[in-house]
Amino acid sequence: MPPERLAVLRRGNEVGELARKLFPGGVDASAGASPRSMDAVVRTKELIEAGTKIIYEASFVHNEILVMIDVLALEEGEWNMYEVKSSLRISQSNINDASLQFAVVRGTGLDVRRVFLVNLNGYYRRRGQLNLKELFNVTEITSDAFRLESDLMKAAEEQKLVLGMPQAPEIKIGAQCYTPYECDFRGQCWKSTGDFSPFKLSGTSRSEQGRLYAEGCLDYRNLSGEEKKNLSRLTYLQVVTAQKNSIHLDKESIRSYLQKAGEEIMFVDIESFQPAIPVYEGTSPFMQLPFAFSVHHLLKDGELKHYVFIAEPGEDPRKRFTEEFIRATEGHCTIMAYDMTAENGILNQMKKLFPEYRSEIDSRIARTSDLMKPFSEGWYHHPSMMGSISLKYVLPALVPELNYDNLKIRNGSHAMTVYEGLTKENDLFARAEKLDALREYSTLDTLGMVRIFNVLRSCVN
Numbered sequence: 001m002p003p004e005r006l007a008v009l010r011r012g013n014e015v016g017e018l019a020r021k022l023f024p025g026g027v028d029a030s031a032g033a034s035p036r037s038m039d040a041v042v043r044t045k046e047l048i049e050a051g052t053k054i055i056y057e058a059s060f061v062h063n064e065i066l067v068m069i070d071v072l073a074l075e076e077g078e079w080n081m082y083e084v085k086s087s088l089r090i091s092q093s094n095i096n097d098a099s100l101q102f103a104v105v106r107g108t109g110l111d112v113r114r115v116f117l118v119n120l121n122g123y124y125r126r127r128g129q130l131n132l133k134e135l136f137n138v139t140e141i142t143s144d145a146f147r148l149e150s151d152l153m154k155a156a157e158e159q160k161l162v163l164g165m166p167q168a169p170e171i172k173i174g175a176q177c178y179t180p181y182e183c184d185f186r187g188q189c190w191k192s193t194g195d196f197s198p199f200k201l202s203g204t205s206r207s208e209q210g211r212l213y214a215e216g217c218l219d220y221r222n223l224s225g226e227e228k229k230n231l232s233r234l235t236y237l238q239v240v241t242a243q244k245n246s247i248h249l250d251k252e253s254i255r256s257y258l259q260k261a262g263e264e265i266m267f268v269d270i271e272s273f274q275p276a277i278p279v280y281e282g283t284s285p286f287m288q289l290p291f292a293f294s295v296h297h298l299l300k301d302g303e304l305k306h307y308v309f310i311a312e313p314g315e316d317p318r319k320r321f322t323e324e325f326i327r328a329t330e331g332h333c334t335i336m337a338y339d340m341t342a343e344n345g346i347l348n349q350m351k352k353l354f355p356e357y358r359s360e361i362d363s364r365i366a367r368t369s370d371l372m373k374p375f376s377e378g379w380y381h382h383p384s385m386m387g388s389i390s391l392k393y394v395l396p397a398l399v400p401e402l403n404y405d406n407l408k409i410r411n412g413s414h415a416m417t418v419y420e421g422l423t424k425e426n427d428l429f430a431r432a433e434k435l436d437a438l439r440e441y442s443t444l445d446t447l448g449m450v451r452i453f454n455v456l457r458s459c460v461n
């Protein structure tokens with residue numbers, strides 16, 4: 001399983017464990033139960049019969065559907081159930097899932113009266129100890145659950161019929177493979193889709209991709225002139241550069257962009273993480289907290305200087321980050337970021353938090369220029385960018401010898417997971433190794449920017 005997905009699961013578990021404290025003194029029905037067995041169901045029945053008032057992971061089976069309830073609570077003589085979500089928003093899928101669970105539990109004969117979703121409150125700010133009542137939103141969805149009950153049970157019956165078939169039905173791949181979640185069978189069903197499948201058309205909705213595929217388009221290079229007219233600028237460039245197998249270049253626009261940037265440039269990249277549970281004073285769930293940056297400083301004579309900063313794991317990184325960033329970017333030259341809205345968003349946050357650095361931060365923001373612009377404006381498009389302007393596509397397309405494949409950390413979400421994990425890493429060697437991996441990753445991002453900039457320069461000279 002990819003590390004980012006593991007991190008999402010781990011986060012879900014941590015939030016779930018914390019939410020249990022809203023219902024203290026419960027018993028975990030799944031403790032010691034072997035997975036895929038009926039142990040937790042039997043244990044839940046025993047706990048209810050024994051008069052237990054709060055049960056975690058209460059498990060029930062009805063009509064061959066097994067459900068596990070995060071918290072089942074006997075409150076003022078009535079059973080209520082609570083499902084915990086480690087997100088800031090409640091989605092329709094969350095409501096459907098909890099409603100199906102409600103229907104199943106009621107189907108077993110337990111008179112559960114009310115069903116609630118528990119999720120993180122984005123407006124909560126930590127002041128001292130965590131205040132769980134404020135950290136979590138508790139939303140009743142009982143009326144939705146009753147309204148959805150018959151439709152959901154019908155859908156479950158239909159799915160059981162499909163599961164009972166001797167062979168999987170012949171269904172074409174399509175938008176349903178991503179809705180509401182990416183299907184676990186994508187690897188199997190999608191293995192014959194090629195690099196130019198309409199599902200690889202960037203900036204196009206899944207339903208539009210599905211429509212093209214259903215109409216027999218297996219290779220987007222075969223799209224007609226009429227169909228291309230409806231595409232967005234970048235998707236259009238994706239198709240035409242693939243058709244011609246050549247780079248699209250608007251030399252004049254790139255030249256004037258490079259002239260404005262000047263000859264001395266600082267290439268900057270900031271790394272941040274977003275803990276679901278606020279760890280530091282004044283922070284909220286999923287608040288973006290900068291913890292590292294890398295600067296490659298290209299001087300007029302071509303010399304390249306490098307500085308990388310990673311905050312001490314476990315400490316609130318924001319103040320040191322801000323001071324180090326200001327120090328490392330002193331000067332008057334252009335500061336170039338790839339997608340500067342993200343970097344400027346973080347700097348603006350630090351400005352609010354530390355007003356004493358307001359003018360220094362403002363002067364940095366005034367100097368920023370976006371290296372993404374030549375790509376987002378469609379002045380440069382390489383066929384292997386495949387319509388994407390993400391650095392992860394642009395870098396290997398322009399500088400193939402420099403890529404993330406040999407790095408231990410290959411993307412920003414993995415970097416944030418590793419940094420978050422460092423707070424609990426007691427093994428000094430493992431800790432040093434992970435810090436090195438973070439340094440290596442941050443360094444490649446800005447070194448990659450320098451090399452991209454040089455490729456743009458060489459295109460117009």
Ligand code: SF4
Pocket residue numbers: 171172173174176177178183184185186189190
């Ligand atoms: S990937 Fe999943 S949703 Fe898509 S066709 Fe295969 S089984 Fe169905």
